[in-house]
Amino acid sequence: MNMDSHQLAPIEDDKVFESMIRDILKVRLTNRDGVQLNGTRGQRQYSIDVFGRDSINMDWVGAQCKVSGIGKNYC
Incomplete structure (x- = not known):
């Protein structure tokens, strides 16, 4: 399947993203089990x-x- 033709709806909430x-x-x-979020907003990350x-x-x-x-989220 070619993913170029798929688009996600814009995500406005940074935590959801x-x-x-x-x-x-x-x-x-x-x-x-080994992938996690690093801290929260305001903490040194x-x-x-x-x-x-891996x-x-x-x-x-x-x-x-x-x-x-x-619509302008990036990682």
């Missing part, structure tokens, strides 16, 4: 919102998520 990225990383890294380890090669992976306006 971070949770979606966390869930995607869980599948991508095949590590359901060193620009990492979601992190975990279950195959044990590399650390981190993501920074931004909601910059409706």
